[in-house]
Amino acid sequence: MSVGGAAADRADHVGSPAPRLILASASPARARLLSAAGITFEVIVSDVDEDAVTAARPEAGPAETAQLLARAKCEDVARRPEAAGALVLGCDSVFELDGVAYGKPWKPDVARERWRLQSGRTGQLHTGHWLVDARSGETAPPAAGALATASVTFAEVTDEEIADYVATGEPLECAGAFTIDGRGAALISAVNGDPNAVIGLSVSTLRGLMTEFGTSLTSFWPRG
Secondary structure: OEEOOOHHHHHHHOOOOOOEEEEOOOOHHHHHHHHHOOOOOEEOOOOOOHHHHHHHOOOOOHHHHHHHHHHHHHHHHHOOHHHOOEEEEEEEEEEEEOOEEEOOOOOHHHHHHHHHHHOOOEEEEEEEEEEEEOOOOOOOOOEEEEEEEEEEEEOOOOHHHHHHHHHOOHHHHOHHHOOOOOHHHHHEEEEEOOHHHHHOOOHHHHHHHHHHOOOOHHHHOOOO
8 A cells, every 4th residue: 555646656766875774663573574685774653552552443454453553653753753764664563363463462461372372273473564655855755565474384283382482481482482593493393475574574565665666676776
């Protein structure tokens, strides 16, 4: 979904040096993905009440919720003076199992219960992306959003393995109580889709969003 005109209207940005990119997230995993992709960026953490956003849209399904939260975080940062002249990226991830949305468990007992429920089963990890182009200085700057979804199949794990994994603390701050770029990888049987989306940010999806604003992701890469 895009707002604010077609990519052709922004052709003046093509071939330009890489713009400032602001990541509206405190997620270390998302920061690592951008760095590994050779993308320079700044971090400005959003101040969004996630519970209020979801409460305002109780009819939203898991995928839509991920996109709503990504947009809210992005727009919160894009409105700040320090975001002027930059592209602002917001992301949020929601895990879906049997049509039910699961965010971060936060507490060990919740994480253990989640793992007992999803052991040996397959769910979907939805990561919403929202990009605002604050380079124009417009009151309502152009924006675009996209969702990346991947299916995750969990191994059949024992209660002892669940307890050991939860004791590491890793799953407590991860959507769905797992991640595939850490200890949780040992408990995942298969991923169907972009694995980066499961970690929290699909770089290929970001590339597509940047293209809508006439910006090439490869412009971030050093030459020579």
